[in-house]
Amino acid sequence: MSVSALTNIKTSSVVDPSKALFERNLNAAKASEILTGFLKSTNRSAIDLAGLKQLANNPPPGTSPEVSAAADYMLKNPKVYEAIETHDVPGADGLSGVWNFEWAAKGGLAGNPVDAISSMTAAFDKAIAKSAEITNLTTQKKVDLDSAKQRPNA
Numbered sequence: 001m002s003v004s005a006l007t008n009i010k011t012s013s014v015v016d017p018s019k020a021l022f023e024r025n026l027n028a029a030k031a032s033e034i035l036t037g038f039l040k041s042t043n044r045s046a047i048d049l050a051g052l053k054q055l056a057n058n059p060p061p062g063t064s065p066e067v068s069a070a071a072d073y074m075l076k077n078p079k080v081y082e083a084i085e086t087h088d089v090p091g092a093d094g095l096s097g098v099w100n101f102e103w104a105a106k107g108g109l110a111g112n113p114v115d116a117i118s119s120m121t122a123a124f125d126k127a128i129a130k131s132a133e134i135t136n137l138t139t140q141k142k143v144d145l146d147s148a149k150q151r152p153n154a
């Protein structure tokens with residue numbers, strides 16, 4: 001691999017570090033707490049998958065980034081959303097009431113296998129992101145070191 005190829009390795013797009021940190025630290029309870037507050041503040045009793053997609057991808061003006069991140073969390077963790085949605089009724093229909101999110105916000109999923117898998121997935125995602133950062137840094141250092149060792153063409 002050429003030096004120029006190594007220096008052009010890109011591991012991630014430019015992201016607001018505080019937003020990225022917030023999103024990495026989201027879990028089922030925190031996302032549910034945020035969605036509960038949003039639903040109550042907008043006088044809604046429930047939200048469906050289409051509503052979550054809108055909040056995550058094309059939120060109405062004035063929607064906080066935290067609400068969008070919470071909706072995105074539910075979409076990225078469909079088993080978590082399904083467990084929250086169906087904790088009090090059999091069968092999923094894609095519609096979850098504010099009471100379901102309140103239950104999850106109070107730790108309703110704690111100890112549940114779905115929550116454990118979600119937590120492990122989040123831990124792996126963090127590890128992968130850190131590994132990419134380390135790889136990028138060490139690659140750059142190696143490129144710098146190799147270029148310092150180059151002999152001038154005579």
